[in-house]
Amino acid sequence: MYKKLAILTLTTFGFQGATYAEEHAHWGYSGKEGPSHWGELSSLYVECKIGPHQSPIDITNAVKSKLPQLKFDYHPIPLVIQNNGHTVQVTTTDAGTLTIGEETYKLVQFHYHTPSEEVIHHQPADMVIHLVHKNDQGELAVVAVLLNASSQAGLNNHLLEAVGNNLPATPGEPQKKGEVSIDLNELLPKDLNYYAYEGSLTTPPCTEKVKWHILKHHVTLSKAELEKFSKLYPNNNRPVQPVGDRQVLSSD
Numbered sequence: 001m002y003k004k005l006a007i008l009t010l011t012t013f014g015f016q017g018a019t020y021a022e023e024h025a026h027w028g029y030s031g032k033e034g035p036s037h038w039g040e041l042s043s044l045y046v047e048c049k050i051g052p053h054q055s056p057i058d059i060t061n062a063v064k065s066k067l068p069q070l071k072f073d074y075h076p077i078p079l080v081i082q083n084n085g086h087t088v089q090v091t092t093t094d095a096g097t098l099t100i101g102e103e104t105y106k107l108v109q110f111h112y113h114t115p116s117e118e119v120i121h122h123q124p125a126d127m128v129i130h131l132v133h134k135n136d137q138g139e140l141a142v143v144a145v146l147l148n149a150s151s152q153a154g155l156n157n158h159l160l161e162a163v164g165n166n167l168p169a170t171p172g173e174p175q176k177k178g179e180v181s182i183d184l185n186e187l188l189p190k191d192l193n194y195y196a197y198e199g200s201l202t203t204p205p206c207t208e209k210v211k212w213h214i215l216k217h218h219v220t221l222s223k224a225e226l227e228k229f230s231k232l233y234p235n236n237n238r239p240v241q242p243v244g245d246r247q248v249l250s251s252d
Contacts, residue, residue, distance in 0.1 A: 027204050028086075035238050038204050048206035054241035055199030055212060056117040062195050062250035068101040070143065070192050070213060072185070079180040083168035086203065087111045087236055088229075090163060091174055095184060098133045098141060100213075105133030105141045107184065114230040117202050117237040118144050118214050120195075124237075125218055126226055129187065130202075140201075141211040143194075145187055146218045149226040159186040160221050164228040189217040197248040202238045216250075 025042035027033050033041065039049020048054070074096035082089050089111040098105045109132050116128035125146035133141045147160075159182050166177055195214040200206045 025204070029236050029238075038206065041204070045204040045206065047200070047208060048204055051200055051206055051208050052244050053199055053208045053246060054206060055202050055210065056119065056238060056240050057197065057199065057243050057246075057248070058119040058122060058240045059195050059197075059214065059248050060121055062248040064252065065249040067194070067196055067249055067251040070194060071099040072188060072192075073097045073099070074107065074184040076181045076183040079162060079166060079177040079182050080174050081163065081166055081168060081177065082174040083171045083232075085171040087113065087233055088163070088167055090182070092184070098131075098143065100141060100211075103135060103141075105135045105139075107131060107133050110184070112229055112233075113202075113237045114226070114234060115237055116144075116146050117240075118146060119240050120146075120214070120216075127221070127229060128237075131184070131187075139209070139211070141213065144212065144214045145189070146215065147221050147226075148218050149223045150220050151223050152220075157186060157219070157221055157225070159183060160225050164225045167228060167232055169232070187219065189215060189219055191217040193217065193251045195248055195250055197246055199241075199246075 025045065027038055027041055029035065038045050077092060077095045080091040080093070082091070089109050091109050092107045095107045098107065110129055112127055112129050114127045116125040118124070118128055126149045127147045129145045129147065131143040131145065133143070135141070162180050162182050166180060168175060193216045195216065197212050199210050199212045200208040201210060
């Protein structure tokens with residue numbers, strides 16, 4: 001998950017008094033700055049190494065449970081897009097909310113990983129989009145939408161096409177594309193059954209107590225669209241982490 005969001009939530013989860021250098025310690029997906037070394041790059045990233053409830057995970061033994069429905073209330077917004085050096089993020093101010101039971105979360109941003117960080121029965125998808133929500137208490141709820149590519153004609157998804165056509169080639173500040181409108185409803189599958197578990201941010205500082213919701217039904221995108229995303233940031237996915245003592249629940 002996105003680095004700047006992680007930094008933004010440091011005080012929410014009790015990380016205070018960090019230096020600027022620590023907050024901005026560089027990390028990546030390979031070599032000495034790769035996932036196996038994140039916990040050594042900064043004192044703020046130690047949870048990446050020692051946290052017992054890290055994400056992502058390989059979902060293999062989910063327990064059926066009467067989970068609440070995921071109730072999305074999204075509406076169209078102008079595209080605000082940024083290449084942050086690790087992925088491409090779309091800021092979603094006033095895009096709508098997600099309600100789970102009695103708790104409502106505001107959608108704050110979404111971003112992608114290729115291939116997917118989430119793995120189900122040892123099988124990743126071609127890509128995943130993380131829809132990041134936050135409630136009034138600063139708690140995070142993330143919905144993972146898994147996507148697989150196909151060469152079948154007529155698969156153009158307006159939202160993915162709009163984002164794919166405006167991917168910033170180099171890292172920089174957010175760019176507002178006022179003439180481009182996106183609607184997150186176009187990304188969601190019709191069947192919203194999901195897996196649920198408690199985990200962490202999937203990028204430094206790997207803060208825990210994030211509520212994860214992995215949609216079971218995949219969305220299809222064209223191979224051409226997948227290539228646009230993966231060409232810019234291939235393999236920007238953290239390896240799966242131990243499940244440990246956690247129980248993964250299934251909504252059906």
